[in-house]
Amino acid sequence: MRVVFMGTPDFAVPSLQALVEGGHEVAAVFTQPDRPAGRGKQLKQSPVKVFATEAGLKVFQPPKIKDPLTVAELSELIPDCIVVVAYGQILSRAILEIPPFGCVNVHASLLPHYRGAAPIHWAVMNGESVTGVTTMLMDEGLDTGDILLQREYAIEPDETTGEVHDALAEMGGTLLLATLDGLAKHAISPRPQDGEYSYAVLLTRDHEQIQWGRSARELHNQIRGLNPWPGAYTHFQGEGLKIWRSRVMPNLKMKNASIAVQREAPSQPGQTVGIEPDGILVQTGEGILKLLEVQPAGKRPMPARDFFNGRRATIGEAFS
Structure with a gap:
């Protein structure tokens, strides 16, 4: 033809x-x-x-x-x-x-x-x-x-x-x-x-912003849905941060004190609740989301744990 x-x-x-x-x-x-x-x-x-x-x-x-x-x-x-x-x-x-x-x-x-x-x-x-x-x-x-x-x-x-x-x-x-x-x-x-x-519809900047009050599954879908372009973004310690890879943690129970710190007050959406060898654990509106790969503004993508350690962050700090 x-x-x-x-x-x-x-x-x-x-x-x-x-x-x-x-x-x-x-x-x-x-x-x-x-x-x-x-x-x-x-x-x-x-x-x-x-x-x-x-x-x-x-x-x-x-x-x-x-x-x-x-x-x-x-x-x-x-x-x-x-x-x-x-x-x-x-x-x-x-x-x-x-x-x-x-x-x-x-x-x-x-x-x-x-x-x-x-x-x-x-x-x-x-x-x-x-x-x-x-x-x-x-x-x-x-x-x-x-x-x-x-x-x-x-x-x-x-x-x-x-x-x-x-x-x-x-x-x-x-x-x-x-x-x-x-x-x-x-x-x-x-x-x-x-x-x-x-x-x-065409994606806008609003579609890229992470709202931590949503469920872990919804946020995971947003993150993978915006990979490789344009990327889902949030803020940590006042700086912009793109999140490229994540994992939903089903029915996660925070038992290991070397991994997570138990808090008397309930964790808020966006708050870090633990760290594991391959990522950061973050509280969402429903469930825990593990961040695996992130990208600070002006930098290359990196393992989320390396980012967390490099910022001298502590468990309990929150993404916004």
């Missing part, structure tokens, strides 16, 4: 790679313009552009995909199908009507759940045990098109967004090939999205 590919971040690369290795004719690749990045604000190419350039594919980077000249260029490419994977721009009806097999989107959730920009983050942060990948025929709505194929993925209790992201990206490439094969053979019947839907 002759395909035009639209995508930008790392998540889209396995799908483009699958098209190339699967024998499809990739007529062109559309990706976002190079953006300033890093302290030097030098222009940085998107991961899709890097892969496409190395593969010798024609690359377009229009600031606005809806521009009439860009639409005309797309039409002149005569694609059988346009494949969209985390491109970052909304397609107009004029574009949606160009390819005879339609515009196929690879989305990182089991639609109609988690439509929108951050489906993997929210699936992990909400403690979902199952997510997946959906291919759909695009319409003018936000992830509202008819479903083509879906595949489930089981999320492990300690799995991070980064780990789920990588697994779903690979799954997306495989599912995309199956989808295009099914469309070419007229073996797939698109079906409307039925049932309740939800949106995975």
Whole structure:
């Protein structure tokens, strides 16, 4: 099949790679313009552009995909199908009507759940045990098109967004090939999205802040859901601190005086209640959370116990 590919971040690369290795004719690749990045604000190419350039594919980077000249260029490419994977721009009806097999989107959730920009983050942060990948025929709505194929993925209790992201990206490439094969053979019947839907809204700074009054399980899900980006944060001894890895301590009883100090007054959420060889024990609104890896502002990630010892902290001090 002759395909035009639209995508930008790392998540889209396995799908483009699958098209190339699967024998499809990739007529062109559309990706976002190079953006300033890093302290030097030098222009940085998107991961899709890097892969496409190395593969010798024609690359377009229009600031606005809806521009009439860009639409005309797309039409002149005569694609059988346009494949969209985390491109970052909304397609107009004029574009949606160009390819005879339609515009196929690879989305990182089991639609109609988690439509929108951050489906993997929210699936992990909400403690979902199952997510997946959906291919759909695009319409003018936000992830509202008819479903083509879906595949489930089981999320492990300690799995991070980064780990789920990588697994779903690979799954997306495989599912995309199956989808295009099914469309070419007229073996797939698109079906409307039925049932309740939800949106995975863009993350804000408020979503990153740890509220210690929540349960240990909720905080653990938040921490792993924001790993590797943008990171859950708190404060300790007046300094900002990101927490990258944690563990829920079920039914923990503080018996060993060398590990924890028993306190006459009940511990408050955010208060350190003990230290173990691999981490710091912190009281939450419900249960104990062990912090395993943290990152002070301006420093590299480090074991939580090393951080605690380096600050000459004492059990009973609190995160805020």
